Amino acid sequence: MTLETDPQVLVATLNAYFETMQRIIFRTRGTVERFGGDSILAYWGIVDQDPQAAAHALRAALAMQVEVFRLNPQLMAEGKPPLQVGIGLESGTVVAGDVGSAERHEFTILGDAVNMASRFQGLAGPGEIVAGRGTLAELRGSLLHVPLPPTSVKGKSERVRVSAVCGLRVDSPATRGGLRRYELAAPGHLDLGQGPENTIVSGIEFGASGQVIVEAVSPYDPQPGTPARIDFAFPRSATALRCEARALSDLNHETTMLPTLSVADSELHRLRFSVVDPQALVAALRQGFPAGEAGAERPPPGP
Incomplete structure (x- = not known):
């Protein structure tokens, strides 16, 4: 979208998208880590203890896909390009804290779950949510999902188990x-x-x-x-x-x-x-x- 869209239209489209997605993240007790280009990194269960963090993250992901469908007619009516969104989810242990120098530092999260969520987002097509084994285990028995073939991802020597998540009880x-x-x-x-x-x-x-x-x-x-x-x-x-x-x-x-x-x-x-x-x-x-x-x-x- 970046190469095909007028810069002013691109910024307006991304702002409308980010505003809507951020509201969903906040309503599900999530935190926005950062915006990167046309992507969002968010996390649940780190700032506050949340035993339902995985469920809240997936509820947010499902709501995001519904909102993208609702947002697109408005964008197209305003001459803006429609959005196609893929989402990656993973659950696991992370390191959280201030990183940087004395002149500039920021609170961030690091770890395998963060890296894998980004890799799974790359595997997700438009309208899809792809989750890794950590999230699948956390929500076992509550998911409607389609297991995908074991997949090779950067940073892993063995193929990893992922699923396309369709719904959550x-x-x-x-x-x-x-x-x-x-x-x-x-x-x-x-x-x-x-x-x-x-x-x-x-x-x-x-x-x-x-x-x-x-x-x-x-x-x-x-x-x-x-x-x-x-x-x-x-x-x-x-x-x-x-x-x-x-x-x-x-x-x-x-x-x-x-x-x-x-x-x-x-x-x-x-x-x-x-x-x-x-x-x-x-x-x-x-x-x-x-x-x-x-x-x-x-x-x-x-x-």
Whole structure:
């Protein structure tokens, strides 16, 4: 983007991007280490003790991908280039402290986890989140992820285990009563009867009674009960998902719904849909994330 973009447009685009991403990082108890060109280095669980640091980092990564989808139409309407973001995550021991000289020093973090996160970011394609074995181990049993072939990275003599992370099971007060909720960032299409539009599926809930709720982003604000067709797929996954559903509500206008990490000042709407045939969707998800996959949480049984 740097070579193809007018410098003033580039700076304005990066500022809009950094502002949005930084707000997500702060809301998940993260710290921005530095901005480097068009990249951000952030960390969790160092400035303060956070036993959920890995989960907070992944929640931030998923929310970032959703926000990039929401931000791009605004950027393009202003004549700015759309953004394509890949994210790398790793968990582990680091050294943190002031580094530099008497004239100039800064607080920074050093260590293998920092280096690997940067390497994994280089492996991630647009819209993807690639995590290493440290993060996979921390979140074992809570992830929807697609294991990738062992990969050679700079600084490691042996190939390393990485996965494309697709979703995270989130425990919150809203999970009472047998509800399971996953935060996602799955691109797809949403058809509300006016033809398919690009969307991103940002969440899915499985109720104890068998009801399944899908959250998706749309430029439209349909009336409750409006029929919809949702097609979506996870990064690096061969499983394509389709479901018929009916509109329930717009999360942008509801303060009593499940808390969202996303910035709700976009012209797009975060919509909730009740899936008409939840059993079929659950079966497709279970096929895409089979039991026994290392660290993979398997979606709950259908009704």
